Amino acid sequence: MLKILVCILALIIFFTHNAHAVEDPLLIPNNKFGVHILFTSELEKARDLINSNGGDWGHVTIPIQASDKDLEKWQKFMDDCQRLHLIPIIRIATENHYFNTSVWRRPDGADILDFANFLNSLEWPVKNRYVIIFNEVNRGDEWEGSPDPGEYAQILNYATEIFKSLSSDFFIISAGLDNASANDQYYYMTAMNQEVANIFGKIDGLGSHSYPNPAFSVAPWVITNKSISSFKFEKSLAYELSGKNLPVFITETGWSQEKISEDQIASYFIYAFENVWSDQNIVTVTPFLLQAGPGPFKQFSLLSENGGFNEISKALQGIAKTKGAPSVNINSTSVSLSQGKKIIPSKTFSSKTQYESSPAQKAQGFLPFLKWLLKISD
Numbered sequence: 001m002l003k004i005l006v007c008i009l010a011l012i013i014f015f016t017h018n019a020h021a022v023e024d025p026l027l028i029p030n031n032k033f034g035v036h037i038l039f040t041s042e043l044e045k046a047r048d049l050i051n052s053n054g055g056d057w058g059h060v061t062i063p064i065q066a067s068d069k070d071l072e073k074w075q076k077f078m079d080d081c082q083r084l085h086l087i088p089i090i091r092i093a094t095e096n097h098y099f100n101t102s103v104w105r106r107p108d109g110a111d112i113l114d115f116a117n118f119l120n121s122l123e124w125p126v127k128n129r130y131v132i133i134f135n136e137v138n139r140g141d142e143w144e145g146s147p148d149p150g151e152y153a154q155i156l157n158y159a160t161e162i163f164k165s166l167s168s169d170f171f172i173i174s175a176g177l178d179n180a181s182a183n184d185q186y187y188y189m190t191a192m193n194q195e196v197a198n199i200f201g202k203i204d205g206l207g208s209h210s211y212p213n214p215a216f217s218v219a220p221w222v223i224t225n226k227s228i229s230s231f232k233f234e235k236s237l238a239y240e241l242s243g244k245n246l247p248v249f250i251t252e253t254g255w256s257q258e259k260i261s262e263d264q265i266a267s268y269f270i271y272a273f274e275n276v277w278s279d280q281n282i283v284t285v286t287p288f289l290l291q292a293g294p295g296p297f298k299q300f301s302l303l304s305e306n307g308g309f310n311e312i313s314k315a316l317q318g319i320a321k322t323k324g325a326p327s328v329n330i331n332s333t334s335v336s337l338s339q340g341k342k343i344i345p346s347k348t349f350s351s352k353t354q355y356e357s358s359p360a361q362k363a364q365g366f367l368p369f370l371k372w373l374l375k376i377s378d
Contacts (some may be wrong), residue, residue, distance in 0.1 A: 055321025
């Protein structure tokens with residue numbers, strides 16, 4: 001029996017050990033401007049916003065739900081990102097709970113394995129494959145009614161192992177936490193580390209939702225652990241817990257147009273990018289949200305109701321930007337265009353059937369899953 005356990009452990013180490021081969025985005029020319037979108041069809045408008053005024057290779061954050069693994073749709077998205085010089089940041093999500101649609105279903109190991117296999121099947125536009133592991137998990141409605149930092153730490157740890165067992169190019173980012181939640185994000189981070197020692201040392205990037213709280217209305221020069229400077233406090237705590245200097249991804253932020261005028265918000269964004277988000281540890285800031293219809297998100301929309309740029313987004317367009325220079329993946333089927341530019345032709349698939357991991361792919365993830373299930377540490 002002892003020999004069998006030794007063999008299993010040896011196989012676990014063999015399959016889960018992987019070279020850390022992601023590219024450090026802070027060591028290359030980087031356009032930190034970005035935007036959060038909800039639909040793959042919004043890329044053209046996103047490009048016009050974040051690659052304006054000298055910018056190139058800005059970032060777009062977009063969620064993908066467990067029920068939306070359409071290979072053709074998402075490969076086209078990746079191809080469009082390369083064509084438009086946009087760096088995708090994919091935030092994985094489950095779906096509304098079947099019996100209580102006011103909350104999101106709690107994920108499990110099978111969700112992680114399926115997402116990893118699906119996202120690994122796509123051809124990404126740049127070397128780093130940025131993946132955020134769920135959203136505002138310190139909120140009850142984001143975690144099936146009751147936030148559980150220990151459980152999330154286990155899921156995040158397992159996700160890191162699974163994704164990197166498939167490709168060392170996956171760049172794993174922790175969920176941005178709600179900095180106004182009654183479930184304090186700093187307590188939550190500490191509890192995560194108590195469950196999985198050095199959890200923040202295992203990931204590649206720190207997700208942050210640095211909103212101007214309270215009430216999405218605080219001026220950008222106000223420095224508190226609940227304002228747009230909250231990323232500084234989160235980063236400091238992550239470093240204290242892990243000793244790792246994590247790059248920061250502010251994937252949600254913005255002021256409420258129900259509280260402040262567009263002109264005032266425009267000036268706040270300009271100040272923030274020049275004086276707060278100029279921090280050298282920030283990879284990108286993707287304000288929420290490019291476009292929103294009627295509903296609670298409308299107060300953050302960067303587009304007017306007719307789809308044009310409003311005063312806020314016009315101000316963002318006018319800020320001078322950097323030409324980013326990430327390592328770009330050039331597919332063997334790429335064709336040369338004029339002026340030396342290249343584009344990957346759109347892929348076609350025999351079926352639009354939703355993606356599901358094959359038995360062989362599930363078997364590839366079995367050993368890390370067993371390790372996660374049995375709480376075996378490195």
